Amino acid sequence: xxxxxxxxxxxxxxxxxxxxxxxxxxxxxxxxxxxxxxxxxxxxxxxxxxxxxxxxxxxxxxxxxxxxxxxxxxxxxxxxxxxxxxxxxxxxxxxxxxxxxxxxxxxxxxxxxxxxxxxxxxxxxxxxxxxxxxxxxxxxxxxxxxxxxxxxxxxxxxxxxxxxxxxxxxxxxxxxxxxxxxxxxxxxxxxxxxxxxxxxxxxx
Ligand code: PRP
Ligand code: URA
Numbered sequence: 091x092x093x094x095x096x097x098x099x100x101x102x103x104x105x106x107x108x109x110x111x112x113x114x115x116x117x118x119x120x121x122x123x124x125x126x127x128x129x130x131x132x133x134x135x136x137x138x139x140x141x142x143x144x145x146x147x148x149x150x151x152x153x154x155x156x157x158x159x160x161x162x163x164x165x166x167x168x169x170x171x172x173x174x175x176x177x178x179x180x181x182x183x184x185x186x187x188x189x190x191x192x193x194x195x196x197x198x199x200x201x202x203x204x205x206x207x208x209x210x211x212x213x214x215x216x217x218x219x220x221x222x223x224x225x226x227x228x229x230x231x232x233x234x235x236x237x238x239x240x241x242x243x244x245x246x247x248x249x250x251x252x253x254x255x256x257x258x259x260x261x262x263x264x265x266x267x268x269x270x271x272x273x274x275x276x277x278x279x280x281x282x283x284x285x286x287x288x289x290x291x292x293x294x
Pocket of ligand 1: 161162163164165186187188189193195214215216217218219220221222223249275284285286292
């Protein structure tokens with residue numbers, strides 16, 4: 091799925107010199123790109139449109155929009171790009187914080203629309219240990235979602251393996267796959283702290 095433009099965007103987010111506005115902008119473009127890729131797997135419905143020439147054309151828009159679910163806070167710029175790919179989608183938000191010692195995620199906030207029988211796309215910029223996304227997948231499954239996709243900018247192989255326990259591999263999308271995590275749970279080579287790089291250093 092890698093394209094030269096996607097590669098350029100990954101270089102931009104990995105570069106430590108990229109300032110926050112350009113970092114968020116690149117993440118949003120990655121979100122748009124991955125959103126369009128995911129949409130190729132969703133069900134579309136033949137639709138006839140009569141043009142001003144009195145002739146019909148057939149096109150294939152989505153049968154039903156997915157629900158976009160973002161993990162706060164690092165997922166926000168990626169989500170904004172996904173929203174461009176699915177402008178009519180409903181959105182849900184999950185607040186999650188990783189304990190810096192245990193690396194276990196803790197859910198702090200939930201704001202979800204009805205998910206019964208729906209397709210959901212869960213996005214978080216970093217898929218590191220996979221704990222945050224796996225928790226989000228369980229929450230979304232519990233609320234009756236029929237099909238779940240995962241969308242990240244940078245994923246680590248151990249985290250992808252964990253998410254694969256809950257979601258089919260071809261439903262897990264990312265722009266780059268890294269091999270490992272360091273002892274603080276950061277993806278290596280990664281890009282550092284995605285939330286801090288997007289929004290400034292968090293002290294609380
Ligand atoms: C980071 C990141 C992911 C999570 C990934 O969140 O934004 O949500 O860690 O790690 P995992 O795959 O090991 O669970 P963090 O708790 O740093 O919060 P933030 O988004 O507010 O920066
Ligand atoms: N969260 C981040 O922001 N970066 C990582 O490398 C891992 C988790």
